[in-house]
Amino acid sequence: MHELLWNDAGPSTLRAGPRTWTVTPTIGLWLPAGTVHSAAARAGTVYRATYFSLEMAAESARPLPTEPVSLRVTGLLRELLLRLGDESLNEHSRRLTETMVLDVLAPAPHQFLVHExxxxxxxxxxxxxxxxxxxxxxxxxxxxxxxxxxxxxxxxxxxxxxxxxxxxxxxxxxxxxxxxxxxxxxxxxxxxxxxxxxxxxxxxxxxxxxxxxxxxxxx
CATH class of the missing domain: 1.10.10.60 (Homeodomain-like)
Known part of the structure; x- marks a missing residue:
């Protein structure tokens, strides 16, 4: 599964190899399937993870990142991700919402990472x-x-x-x-x-x- 990390409140960090990214309520992180990583968050941080199957991602109209990349968490993206958390969504609505999420993903202007x-x-x-x-x-x-x-x-x-x-x-x-x-x-x-x-x-x-x-x- 591909993973999209984003926070409701507070900051967290994710480390993959020598690189460490920051995740906040306005900066998310796309994590391709198979990326070995560890994560840490301060007490009080509210973090979320949204998963996308390889099959779903393969159907995306846009090429998806093959490396971890910081993303802008816009108001639209946040609302779509919250919608995916609704367990009452039927399969058609879920697939449509997932497609919209993948279509509006945009890299953050700066990657907010430190390569050690x-x-x-x-x-x-x-x-x-x-x-x-x-x-x-x-x-x-x-x-x-x-x-x-x-x-x-x-x-x-x-x-x-x-x-x-x-x-x-x-x-x-x-x-x-x-x-x-x-x-x-x-x-x-x-x-x-x-x-x-x-x-x-x-x-x-x-x-x-x-x-x-x-x-x-x-x-």
């Missing part, structure tokens, strides 16, 4: 940033500390994640911030926790990385 590199060289950086996203050390700082060139660090990040150092740090901050936003934390506190000098600086960085505003991801 495994290269030994990068482990001090990865451990520091995952432990404290506000860590202010720059690429130059890490170059000096690890006694390698900035280019070597950048190449190692790009080889595993497709991102440079700064962009990777930004992806960690976005994911953590998204979780805090879904929890309703004040913007001032989130900005400080992510290492930004002000909520406006945090908002500008968030928009640059995701194409949307922090407030649009609140529950």
């Amino acid at each position: 590199p495994t290269a030994g060289l990068l482990q001090p950086i990865v451990a520091a940033v995952l432990s404290d996203p506000s860590d202010a050390r720059t690429l130059r700082d890490w170059s000096r500390q690890l006694k390698v060139s900035e280019r070597t660090i950048t190449r190692a990040f790009r080889a595993e994640t497709g991102l440079g150092f700064a962009r990777w740090v930004g992806s960690v901050r976005v994911q953590r911030a998204t979780t805090l936003l879904a929890d309703g934390e004040p913007l001032e506190d989130i900005a400080e926790a992510m290492g930004y000098r002000s909520p406006s600086a945090f908002g500008a960085a968030f928009r640059k990385l995701t194409g949307t505003t922090p407030s649009s991801l609140r529950n």
Whole structure:
């Protein structure tokens, strides 16, 4: 079965291999059949999973993702998914609703995932940033500390994640911030926790990385 994960309240995370995605009331996740994964949610999170058979998906008029992908949970998509939870639906109505769900699926503007590199060289950086996203050390700082060139660090990040150092740090901050936003934390506190000098600086960085505003991801 393919799986579509979405939350009624609060944030959760899903990990598949070295990649971790965020799921919130406005960001869902399409999980293709056969994807080995683990998931975690804070107390109070209300999460849902909607399943689609391989046969049903094969009949979709649009090609469906073959890899996990973050999805926009629009008002229409939410209503359709809630309808699928109605046990009184007859088979015809259920199939029609499933078809509509698969037809309106749309990727989120940003994938809200963190790809954790495994290269030994990068482990001090990865451990520091995952432990404290506000860590202010720059690429130059890490170059000096690890006694390698900035280019070597950048190449190692790009080889595993497709991102440079700064962009990777930004992806960690976005994911953590998204979780805090879904929890309703004040913007001032989130900005400080992510290492930004002000909520406006945090908002500008968030928009640059995701194409949307922090407030649009609140529950």
